[in-house]
Every structure is written in structure tokens, then in C-alpha cells.
Amino acid sequence: MSELLINDISMRFDLPNGTSIQALKNVSLDIKTGELLSVLGPSGCGKTTLLNIVAGFLAPSEGSIVLNDKVVLGPGAERGMVFQQGALFEWMSVRENVSFGPDMKGISRKESSENVEHLLDVVGLQDFKEKAVYELSGGMQQRVALARCLANDPDVILMDEPLGALDALTREKMQSLVLDLWKETGKTIILITHSVEEALLLGERLLVMAPRPGRVHKEYRLPFADLGVGNDLREVKKHPDYSNTREEILEMIWNMEEEIMGRTDESA
Numbered sequence: 623m624s625e626l627l628i629n630d631i632s633m634r635f636d637l638p639n640g641t642s643i644q645a646l647k648n649v650s651l652d653i654k655t656g657e658l659l660s661v662l663g664p665s666g667c668g669k670t671t672l673l674n675i676v677a678g679f680l681a682p683s684e685g686s687i688v689l690n691d692k693v694v695l696g697p698g699a700e701r702g703m704v705f706q707q708g709a710l711f712e713w714m715s716v717r718e719n720v721s722f723g724p725d726m727k728g729i730s731r732k733e734s735s736e737n738v739e740h741l742l743d744v745v746g747l748q749d750f751k752e753k754a755v756y757e758l759s760g761g762m763q764q765r766v767a768l769a770r771c772l773a774n775d776p777d778v779i780l781m782d783e784p785l786g787a788l789d790a791l792t793r794e795k796m797q798s799l800v801l802d803l804w805k806e807t808g809k810t811i812i813l814i815t816h817s818v819e820e821a822l823l824l825g826e827r828l829l830v831m832a833p834r835p836g837r838v839h840k841e842y843r844l845p846f847a848d849l850g851v852g853n854d855l856r857e858v859k860k861h862p863d864y865s866n867t868r869e870e871i872l873e874m875i876w877n878m879e880e881e882i883m884g885r886t887d888e889s890a
Contacts, residue, residue: 625652625653625654625689625690626653626688626778627651627653627687627688627689628651628652628672628687629650629686629687630648630684630686631646631650631672631675631687632644632647632648632649632685632835633646633668633671633675633680633682633684643834645834646671646672646675646682646836647835647836648685649685649836649837651829653810654810655777655810656808656809657811657826658801658810658824658825658826658847659810659811659825660814660822660824660825660827660829661673661815661821661828661831662816662817662821662828662831662871662875663829663830663836663839663878664831664833664879665882666834667832667834667836668836669814669831669836670783671836672836673782673812673814675687676780676812677701677703677780678695678696678697678698679697681695689778699723699727700776700777701776701778701779701780702772702774702778702779702780703771703781704767704768704771704780704782704784705782705783705784706782706784706787709767710770712754712755712756713754713756714754715751715754715755716751716752716753716755716758719755720738720741720742720769720773721738721773723770723773723774724773724774734773738769741769741772741773744769744806745765745768745799747766759792760787760788760789761792761793761796764785764796765796767784768799772803772809777809777810778811779812780812781811781814782814783814784800784813785797785800785815785820793820797820797855801824801847802851802852805851813825818868818872818875819859819868821871822844823846823850823859824847824850825844825847826843826844826846826848827843827844829841830871830874833878833881842867846858849861
């Protein structure tokens with residue numbers, strides 16, 4: 623069982639001119655094992671910075687990240703990352719990409735092969751396993767990225783706009799796949815997205831971040847992720863609470879964007 627604690631995180635970036643930018647301020651979260659958390663907000667609210675701190679790519683200016691009772695001091699195998707662009711080895715086959723992590727860990731070829739075959743079945747790529755990654759569509763490449771992440775068996779999966787570059791239909795199919803994988807694996811997932819609809823559909827818990835300095839503005843507990851598992855997401859969108867919550871969040875973010883623009887105009 624893993625629990626992720628984000629303890630009073632603040633992040634400042636020092637600029638060459640001697641000033642600094644406060645990207646995050648006093649962010650605290652307790653993320654339970656198996657939660658699917660979506661995070662959204664206007665540009666500059668620090669959501670990707672927060673994800674990079676949890677991943678261990680950035681050290682916070684203040685505060686700490688604790689996973690499995692251990693303070694996070696850098697990247698680790700217990701946290702898997704899925705990027706907007708898959709960051710795959712394009713010259714390798716699909717199977718080789720998915721098995722890369724287990725091979726580096728020294729896991730036996732038999733055990734690794736069985737797990738890889740299972741994951742390729744789960745993400746629907748069994749018929750493409752010997753294809754080179756560059757031969758695949760964007761949606762298929764993201765399926766490879768998900769399978770590769772799962773092959774390393776992380777406790778927490780961190781997703782930074784993983785579906786943002788896909789066309790609408792492929793994105794909808796991938797959203798369904800993410801929900802199915804979440805239920806099947808029981809993994810803790812943190813998803814960063816700019817899409818209000820995606821945050822609603824994929825987050826059983828949703829955070830709206832306020833603009834700089836980034837902080838949690840509002841938190842929602844939602845039923846739509848559970849409703850969407852194994853079901854048509856278009857039907858989920860017909861739920862009356864979905865439309866009402868969508869409009870509320872859209873107005874919230876619109877007002878934040880207006881505030882940001884106002885600040886820019888005043889400083890011009």
C-alpha cells in the first residue's frame with residue numbers, strides 16, 4: 623500500500639535579473655492508494671511544476687514529498703511518468719520498448735516476456751508488437767508509453783498531458799483505456815490536463831489550481847470516473863451533474879484567465 627503526501631510545497635525560480643517567480647505556494651495534498659487525481663487550471667498555475675516535483679525532477683524550495691514513508695529526493699522506479707509525447711525509443715519495436723525497463727532491472731527473460739505479452743494484450747497492441755514505434759499512429763504510441771510505464775510496476779503513475787496531442791476520437795478511446803487500466807491495476811494516478819472535460823471524466827478527485835503563485839483553489843469529488851469504467855464516455859457526459867460541474871469550472875478558470883490578463887495589462 624502506498625500513500626503519497628505532498629507537504630506544504632512551495633517553489634520559486636530565480637531569474638538571471640536577480641528577481642524570482644513564485645510558481646507554487648504552500649500546496650499540501652494527501653493522495654490515497656488507488657486514487658485517480660486530475661489537476662487542471664490556467665496556464666502558469668504550476669500544475670506541471672507540481673508533477674515534476676512529485677516525479678523528483680525538481681527539488682522544491684520548501685516542503686517535501688513523501689511516498690511509502692520515504693522522502694522523495696529524486697526520480698525513482700516507484701514513480702512512472704507518461705509524457706505528452708511518449709519519449710519512446712523510436713528505432714525499437716513496440717515489444718522492445720515495453721520490455722526495456724524490466725530488462726534494465728535484470729528481471730528474468732521468462733518473467734518479463736509473460737508480463738510484456740499481458741500488457742500488450744491489455745493496451746490492444748498484440749498485433750503490432752514487432753512494429754517499430756515510428757510506424758505507429760500517435761494514439762498507438764501513447765498506448766506503448768502506458769504499457770512501458772506499467773511494465774516497471776510503479777506505485778504511482780504521473781501523466782503530463784498524455785492525450786493532449788491526439789485527435790478527438792483517439793483521445794476519447796485513450797480516456798476509456800486509462801480508466802480501464804486504473805481499475806484493473808489499482809494504481810495511483812495523477813493526471814495533468816488543460817481539458818475540463820478530460821479532468822471531469824478521468825478524475826474521481828479533481829483539483830483546480832489558482833494562477834501564480836500556484837495553489838489549490840477548489841477540490842471536487844466526482845462519480846464520473848467510476849461511471850465511465852467499461853461504459854461509453856459519451857453517455858457519462860449526459861449526466862446532469864457533469865454539465866453543471868463543467869460549466870462551474872469553466873467559469874472559474876475563465877475568471878482566473880481574466881485576472882491574469884488584467885495583471886498583464888496593468889504591468890504593460
